[in-house]
Amino acid sequence: MADATLFRTxxxxxxPVHLPAQRLIKANAVAGVLALALGGLQGLMVALTRWxxxxxxxxxxxxxxxxxxxxxxxxxxIIFFEVAILYFASAILLKSRLAAPNLAWVGFVLxxxxxxxxxxxxxxxxxxxxxxxxxxxxxxxxFYLGIILFAVGALIGxxxxxxxxxxxxxxxxxxxxxxxVTFGALTAAIIAVxxxxxxxxxxxxxxxxSLDLIPEIDPLLYKVIWWAMGxxxxxxxxxxxxxxxxxxxxxVLGAKPLSEKVSRxxxxxxxxxxxxxxxxxxxxEPGISSNWKIFNTSYALYLAVVGSMIHGLSVPGAVEAxxxxxxxxRGAFEWLRKAPWGNPAFAGMFTSLVYFGFLGGISxxxxxxxxxxxxxxxxxxxxxxxxxxxxxxxxxxxxxITYLVVPLIWRREIMFPTLAKxxxxxxxxxxxxxxxxxxxxxxxxxxxxHWDINFTDAALSFSYPDTAFLMMALNGxxxxxxxxxxxxxxxxxxxxxxFGKKRGDDAAETNPVIGVGGGxxxxxxxxxxxxxxxxxxxLVGVFFIAFFLYYWVNxxxxxxxxxxx
Amino acid sequence: xxxxxxxxxxxxxxGSGGTGDEPVPFMQRLLDNHWLLLLLGVAIPAVLYxxxxxxxxxxxxxxx
Amino acid sequence: xxxxxxxxxxxWKEPLHGxxxxxxxICLVWAxxxxxxxxxxxxxxxxxxxxxxxxxDPDVFAARTEAMVTQYTVREEGDTGIPVVHPPxxxxxxxxxxxxxxxxxxxxxxxxxxxLHLSSIDWQHGFSLQPTNINVQVHPGxxxxxxxxxxxxxxxxxxxxxxxxxxxxxxxGRIYVVE
Numbered sequence: 001m002a003d004a005t006l007f008r009t010x011x012x013x014x015x016p017v018h019l020p021a022q023r024l025i026k027a028n029a030v031a032g033v034l035a036l037a038l039g040g041l042q043g044l045m046v047a048l049t050r051w052x053x054x055x056x057x058x059x060x061x062x063x064x065x066x067x068x069x070x071x072x073x074x075x076x077x078i079i080f081f082e083v084a085i086l087y088f089a090s091a092i093l094l095k096s097r098l099a100a101p102n103l104a105w106v107g108f109v110l111x112x113x114x115x116x117x118x119x120x121x122x123x124x125x126x127x128x129x130x131x132x133x134x135x136x137x138x139x140x141x142x143f144y145l146g147i148i149l150f151a152v153g154a155l156i157g158x159x160x161x162x163x164x165x166x167x168x169x170x171x172x173x174x175x176x177x178x179x180x181v182t183f184g185a186l187t188a189a190i191i192a193v194x195x196x197x198x199x200x201x202x203x204x205x206x207x208x209x210s211l212d213l214i215p216e217i218d219p220l221l222y223k224v225i226w227w228a229m230g231x232x233x234x235x236x237x238x239x240x241x242x243x244x245x246x247x248x249x250x251x252v253l254g255a256k257p258l259s260e261k262v263s264r265x266x267x268x269x270x271x272x273x274x275x276x277x278x279x280x281x282x283x284x285e286p287g288i289s290s291n292w293k294i295f296n297t298s299y300a301l302y303l304a305v306v307g308s309m310i311h312g313l314s315v316p317g318a319v320e321a322x323x324x325x326x327x328x329x330r331g332a333f334e335w336l337r338k339a340p341w342g343n344p345a346f347a348g349m350f351t352s353l354v355y356f357g358f359l360g361g362i363s364x365x366x367x368x369x370x371x372x373x374x375x376x377x378x379x380x381x382x383x384x385x386x387x388x389x390x391x392x393x394x395x396x397x398x399x400x401i402t403y404l405v406v407p408l409i410w411r412r413e414i415m416f417p418t419l420a421k422x423x424x425x426x427x428x429x430x431x432x433x434x435x436x437x438x439x440x441x442x443x444x445x446x447x448x449x450h451w452d453i454n455f456t457d458a459a460l461s462f463s464y465p466d467t468a469f470l471m472m473a474l475n476g477x478x479x480x481x482x483x484x485x486x487x488x489x490x491x492x493x494x495x496x497x498x499f500g501k502k503r504g505d506d507a508a509e510t511n512p513v514i515g516v517g518g519g520x521x522x523x524x525x526x527x528x529x530x531x532x533x534x535x536x537x538x539l540v541g542v543f544f545i546a547f548f549l550y551y552w553v554n555x556x557x558x559x560x561x562x563x564x565x
Numbered sequence: 566x567x568x569x570x571x572x573x574x575x576x577x578x579x580g581s582g583g584t585g586d587e588p589v590p591f592m593q594r595l596l597d598n599h600w601l602l603l604l605l606g607v608a609i610p611a612v613l614y615x616x617x618x619x620x621x622x623x624x625x626x627x628x629x
Numbered sequence: 630x631x632x633x634x635x636x637x638x639x640x641w642k643e644p645l646h647g648x649x650x651x652x653x654x655i656c657l658v659w660a661x662x663x664x665x666x667x668x669x670x671x672x673x674x675x676x677x678x679x680x681x682x683x684x685x686d687p688d689v690f691a692a693r694t695e696a697m698v699t700q701y702t703v704r705e706e707g708d709t710g711i712p713v714v715h716p717p718x719x720x721x722x723x724x725x726x727x728x729x730x731x732x733x734x735x736x737x738x739x740x741x742x743x744x745l746h747l748s749s750i751d752w753q754h755g756f757s758l759q760p761t762n763i764n765v766q767v768h769p770g771x772x773x774x775x776x777x778x779x780x781x782x783x784x785x786x787x788x789x790x791x792x793x794x795x796x797x798x799x800x801x802g803r804i805y806v807v808e
Contacts, residue, residue: 190606286773287682302660462786628683
């Protein structure tokens, strides 16, 4: 049974907080933000190098920087923060103690050592193999070793989460089903287990190969299994940030899911089918049949996409319902106009939702159509897409919830509130710009991971259209904007943690971070009793039309390229 | 006021929905079975994506 | 709220919001349409990636490429004297990727079909034909055979769009399409 001295009661939420869990949440979140700071800086260097008129770094440094950028943000930042979310969604939301905190620390140390080892290998300059490290291109053994250590640590974190679910159930710290946010975290944890297992299956032999203990790794086989890790790791993000959307909507507005059943079924579609879309990366590989490609790339008849589209309705729907209960009932959009746009947690969450859906979601499905991938594979369209999902979607959502985590877990007030108010917009706009302009350049054929699109030193000559160069310049500017937003975030968070005013027990009344719920009425949700949601209907309608049109436009583009079969 | 709201919604946990002994529907039990979900979430992509994919690669014929 | 357990012990039986139901219906129909489109395009579309591929020893592939080059070279181009090859319409054409060049330069005839064999003799590369914008991954040890029909005359660049080391950005090939 839990030891009561290991708990404090949160004055804001009334939740009992397990102190060992709280320490782990802090450690993982801080490690994540440090990885974000480093990876983000590397991203800025990359963006300024790809700005053709600037070309900041020399070629070798550029490829090294790009390798580090991918690893630090796509793996280390995201997964450290996700482990923090797993501990929060299990121990804190279930009012339970965290299972085996000492083991969780072992996991944390493994992750930290792994991240440092891989970064060391990359900075040595002999492991500029990109995030994907496709064989037979070879990195130093430390590169693979670091990722493996990091993955083992993250796997420990996942099992701590599962064990905490068991403890909470056994000790009856909650009744009935786990909260929706915890269910979303569960989805992320399940996908993480698959991700990490796949990573181990391919990276351990690759490590042995880099030590000359195995003669050869088949490049196609490597790619199939590597992407079960590489793409699924980003599906962890999707699940986690959807959970974060629900969490922020609940905390700031008292919003409830329109229907527990529907939201959970949408997560179930993720659990079952999201991972198989790793096939997105193998649509133009030799020898893999169209049957496999079509089935897997479509997440099994697009059922996981249906899941996402359902979340795309139920998250804004929950916000609209909560706002209408609160009295913002005029017209279709009073609820949205009078939403707390000055609250960085809400602003970050809602912009993350919009960018993820409109930019990341649509482009991902379009690019993942078997034949459409022919006109997009390995062009800048690909990073354009995943900067919309991972930067404007996940990272922005994680930044948003940090504005709640600092006061609730660290018990510190957010410093520089005006700066904080602007931060999600600046970062979000930068990230959206990066995505849009890279997708634009990619549509014009510009290659990703390419130092010189002028081909100055090549034996032959070729030039991309002028518009592509404009896109790359705008991408550089957007990168600058996002970097400013990123620096603002790091400065605000780090100084709040270190020097922020201590949050007293009365702060819940004087400076609430948990929004006043819409009263009892918010409590009865779902079903016919619910209010009409015209605003959300219009939003999803606009979304669907955009999706529909953009999808067919791309088939039109495809039909104009050289016939091939 | 706010705390009361949160508590009240938390405390109604076992309340109103159906009588105490009504059987829990199958789908709800499935969604509450975390270990089964873990099994499905690992096994399905392992079979559909990884194993099928590896078989595809293994079946590529040698050039004449 | 989403951060607390559902209020009702049995939440599965809550009736749905009408619009939610409509939206789920729309999503499912759209899912089937998008899935069906990929299949239908295999029947009616002209741009489908070939499923024909073989394992091949890089040396064997290099030898076949060289044989084609010897037979059909019409001139040489570029700073390094890359052969330009004009193979007969309908024939087997080889394009070899290596660090860091596409070999050789091909000269094809508009609206004629060719069987293009694509492989690498060292690392992975990305075949990115511009400005028509066709992008295919190239692996060492595997050759993909694509039936290709250029539908526009002109000069096309082959950019490498898979990172392949420090000379990656200098890896540029060319295809001419002549009337």
